[in-house]
Amino acid sequence: MMEAWFIILVSLCLIFLIRALLSLLQPSTSSTKINNPIPPGPPHIPIITPITWITKSFSQIEPILKTLHAKYGPIVTLRIGSRPAIFIADRHLAHQALIQNGSIFSDRPKSLPTNKIISSDQHNISSAYYGSTWRVLRRNLAAEMLHPSRINSFSQTRKWVLEVLLNRLLSDSKSTDSVKVINHLQYAMFSLLVFMCFGQRVNDEKIKDIERVQRSLLLAFNRFNILNFWPMITKILFRKRWEQLLKLRSDQEEVLFPLIRARKEAKESGLCNDNNNPPAYVDTLLDLKLPDERHRNLDEGEIITLCSEFLNAGTDTTSTALQWIMANLVKYQHVQQRMVEEIGRVISASEGDRKVMKEVVSEEDLEKLPYLKAVILEALRRHPPGHFVLPHAVTDDVVFNGYLVPKEGSVNFMVAEIGWNPEVWEDPMVFKPERFLNEDGSVKAFDITGSKEIKMMPFGAGRRICPGYNLAMLHLEYFVANLVWNFDWKLPKGGDIDLSEKQEFTIVMKNPLLAHISPRI
Numbered sequence: 001m002m003e004a005w006f007i008i009l010v011s012l013c014l015i016f017l018i019r020a021l022l023s024l025l026q027p028s029t030s031s032t033k034i035n036n037p038i039p040p041g042p043p044h045i046p047i048i049t050p051i052t053w054i055t056k057s058f059s060q061i062e063p064i065l066k067t068l069h070a071k072y073g074p075i076v077t078l079r080i081g082s083r084p085a086i087f088i089a090d091r092h093l094a095h096q097a098l099i100q101n102g103s104i105f106s107d108r109p110k111s112l113p114t115n116k117i118i119s120s121d122q123h124n125i126s127s128a129y130y131g132s133t134w135r136v137l138r139r140n141l142a143a144e145m146l147h148p149s150r151i152n153s154f155s156q157t158r159k160w161v162l163e164v165l166l167n168r169l170l171s172d173s174k175s176t177d178s179v180k181v182i183n184h185l186q187y188a189m190f191s192l193l194v195f196m197c198f199g200q201r202v203n204d205e206k207i208k209d210i211e212r213v214q215r216s217l218l219l220a221f222n223r224f225n226i227l228n229f230w231p232m233i234t235k236i237l238f239r240k241r242w243e244q245l246l247k248l249r250s251d252q253e254e255v256l257f258p259l260i261r262a263r264k265e266a267k268e269s270g271l272c273n274d275n276n277n278p279p280a281y282v283d284t285l286l287d288l289k290l291p292d293e294r295h296r297n298l299d300e301g302e303i304i305t306l307c308s309e310f311l312n313a314g315t316d317t318t319s320t321a322l323q324w325i326m327a328n329l330v331k332y333q334h335v336q337q338r339m340v341e342e343i344g345r346v347i348s349a350s351e352g353d354r355k356v357m358k359e360v361v362s363e364e365d366l367e368k369l370p371y372l373k374a375v376i377l378e379a380l381r382r383h384p385p386g387h388f389v390l391p392h393a394v395t396d397d398v399v400f401n402g403y404l405v406p407k408e409g410s411v412n413f414m415v416a417e418i419g420w421n422p423e424v425w426e427d428p429m430v431f432k433p434e435r436f437l438n439e440d441g442s443v444k445a446f447d448i449t450g451s452k453e454i455k456m457m458p459f460g461a462g463r464r465i466c467p468g469y470n471l472a473m474l475h476l477e478y479f480v481a482n483l484v485w486n487f488d489w490k491l492p493k494g495g496d497i498d499l500s501e502k503q504e505f506t507i508v509m510k511n512p513l514l515a516h517i518s519p520r521i
Contacts, residue, residue, distance in 0.1 A: 062388075108127050114224045117245065130395065155363055158363070165479070178514040196280065260304065325476070326513060449465055
């Protein structure tokens, strides 16, 4: 048995070595030969270096990148897998690439084999190539679900989800001194996005099923990175791991297919024509046609991929950002108290000689709460839910900042590092919402899209910016305001909160916030 494995490993090494040599001898496919070097980086050893990097997650690579940027400058290269991965940590270079040269840097890298399964061969908004299919998918989402009028049509749904969240927190706070907040936040955001996606309120059991299949794929995906390194071989050596990936996708389809088919039947029978029930995301996908593929409709697998993208994009990042905000409000009680006082001044109503406080902060009230907005902006700067945007790619080999950026590589932007730049932000690691306020207490004019200047980019920037950033800001403001107004948030006895980035509060928080909460009103 040991001899068989030795022969396999030696064979693999020879195969990888031959492949590396062939790739070096292969002529460039670019019409114009570029002699500039790729950006600097650590030494590259064929076979060994790609395997080393491909088995690491971005959270493991990030501290290494900080050291490399200090040594090589603001743009460095790692050989991840068989392709060069370029990392940019400078805000000026990010603006130059994403805004000034947006048409060149708005592509996506060719999908890896495992990603192809999850993304239906890149038929979703986040991973689609920069072209007509991507434009149709993004335009559909922006016009049909993220237009201000459509966002407003779900206000009653947000109010219902808020009521569920407050009741769950209240119930939990009565039974225990320390509430594990992330579970409730994820459930609330998931319930809201499921309704927006499928057009129906589903019971707790179904919510848990959807959340289970979505989270199982999300949490397990790093385990499948090794499968992308020469799939013809890994499908033999790691057969069970391939089967696990396919089983996770099959489980997802088994849970989401019935919801899509039920909505399709309701739509065809005219049961969705209800003015009190706005169109769901899946309704728009059932009507959509792809321009470059004989004007065909999306198949069920592609609809599942787009629904999954919609649920993940609006749930994990928002719930993670919410937990970061609440963690800071528990840590810094004076910030929480100032928010309570501001809300109290806005939502109080006079009845005769007495003032009456509303129990819920309405969406209309949010525009009158500048300190709330400053807190959320500061949390997004200090604790962006994702420390990297999704990898970009260039449409052709290009010279950028004196270096070659190859078409077959990826371009990555370090979101957290850009938002912590001491040249832009005084004491950047300090949580200080006041930096976003004018002297009169109003919110400073700040373009979070970075179109004129990038100072932070929690939603990305340029043509590939997260299309739902306005919806995300509304959800953060609405839920934070009501969480603060309805509960007094404090540390549990003997507890503490570590707000350092080593906790890796990105996507799934490893050290969830435990807070003592008690009703405020």
